[in-house]
Amino acid sequence: MNHIAETINELFDGGLPIKLTAYDGSVAGNKDSPFAMEILNPRGLAFLLTAPGDLGLARAYVSGDMALNGIHPGDPYPLLDLVLDKTDFKRPSPRETVELVRALGVTNFVPPKPPPQEHLPAWRQRAENVRNISGRALSALPWTRHSPERDADAIHHHYDVSNTFYEYVLGPSMTYTCALYPTEESTLEEAQAAKYDLICRKLGLEPGMRLLDIGCGWGGMVRHAAQHYGVKALGVTLSREQANWAQRAIKADGLDDVAEVRYSDYRDVVEGDFDAVSSIGLTEHIGVANYPAYFGKISSKLRDGGRLLNHCITRPDNISKANAGAFIDRYVFPDGELIGSGTIVSAIENTGLEVQHHENIRVHYAKTLAAWNDNLRDNWDACVNEVGLGTAKVWGIYMAGSRIGFERNNIQLHHVLATKTVDGLSGYPLRHTF
Structure with a gap:
């Protein structure tokens, strides 16, 4: 039958x-x-x-x-x-x-072994480490949620797929964050350059300033700020593949003396007294419970009057669960957490930073994802040859599904600009200059 x-x-x-x-x-x-x-x-x-x-x-x-x-x-x-x-x-x-x-x-209710593209869920990671590290308490394990070791593994799972694959999907900018479209007709490359330029202007960058870009990816912000705003820029990423690619790009652009991308956890940056810190697409990986330590660390790296620009995917409210859903957690961003922008603003303010500006550019991410899907479709055979059919399929459904989420206002993208204000002095102008 x-x-x-x-x-x-x-x-x-x-x-x-x-x-x-x-x-x-x-x-x-x-x-x-x-x-x-x-x-x-x-x-x-x-x-x-x-x-x-x-x-x-x-x-x-x-x-x-x-x-x-x-x-x-x-x-x-x-x-x-x-x-x-x-x-x-x-x-x-x-x-x-x-x-x-x-x-x-x-027999059809017996779970098959998941595809190899699936990352181990949190409870299985903890269980395996309990078995493999005899006699150690669970709370002392290096693989507890958002420990440096586990964050590095999560970043490796998603970002070390293949630089060549990312070149096909992201295009020449090698920028894996929301673009900013000046017009409906703007190209993806124009929109990514406009995004970096807006962030530079929000941060008030000027020649001779020092910028720290945490979670810097392939160094797009670092290179843009150094080349177009004359700053000395340091970027850090937990992806060794990203760092290697970025350093080659910095050298090709002749920016060796003013730009660096380092394979490092942002928590291990020893330099301080930066004029500005940019965090573009990193907060999603931090974990909501770690926001106080995260923004506290950023504040400690800023000089008095320095600025922070936090660029982050958010929920449209502050009451939904922070987890990103089973598919995203297993296949795309392990341990990723999303919360409303109000929670992020509160965390920044509770650290002692003064929020100066806050905006939502949700619709721009829908357009960005559509452009990435176009690139994946147009380079499909090459992408499959590079990473395999299963991984290429994951990217197709993940990006198209995320596009729908932004279109329907299920998720948003927020910029929060803040200053390290001391004794009432922020160094911020009377009105925004961007």
Whole structure:
């Protein structure tokens, strides 16, 4: 009896708005849709049943046990725009659960091994280290959440995929943060340059100043500030691949005497008395509980009257859970946490810094992600050759899904500008100059 697609479709609240097909020949959902999910084999079915929702769908798709038809894998936006927020299973009653197991077979409820692209979840990392480090208390382990060792591993998981892959996806700027589009027609490269320039102006950079850029990536901010604003810039990153790439770019630009990117945790920077600190896309990796220490460390690195620009993905409120969701945590940003901008502003102010300006550039990130998906699609074969089909698929769905999140105001991007104000003196002008 052909029934898998019909049975699975009934588990989605309201049914799927696209076609669903299965390896037993069954069809369900919106049969007139140009887009379809196709469960190709029993392992794909088991992924869906043992991790209901986005995580199970991602596992089945990344492993090749489920196909997304009607879209390019480099840009599955049209399909995801229809199904996102509609992929959670209804919670069946005990009786319905028994009937479901009877209908689909108990073997399909045994979790398959996740695809190799999946990062170990937090509880498994802790458990494995407890087993491997005999006699040490859990709280003393080096792999507790947001320890330097575990942060380095999380950064390695996402950012050390392949510099060549990132060159294909990000384009010549090698900038993996939200761009700022001066016009609707601006190119990605123009928008990334505009973002860096805005941050330089917000920080009030002038020739001879010293800038610390923490979580600097491939050094885009460091190079822009040194080249166009005449500052001496130091960037730090936990990705060795990023640091190596950035140092080569600095040398090629002839900026060796004024710019440096260092493979280092920001907590290990010994220099101080900087005129400005930029944090562009790092706060998401810090952990909300660590905000006091994080902004306290930044404050300690600033001279009196120095400025901080914090650029961070946020939630649209300050009451939602900080975790980024199962798929993002397992496949994209392990240990990533997002919270509302109000929480970030409060943390900065509680450190003693004075907030001078705060803005949301959410819509710009949707445009940035669309451009990255375009690059992935246009360079698909080269990207697959570089990192493998599974990883390339992860990037396609992650970027398209994130684009939808920004479009729907499920996530935002905030700039918070602050000064190290001492005895009432901030050095800030009467009005903003950017």
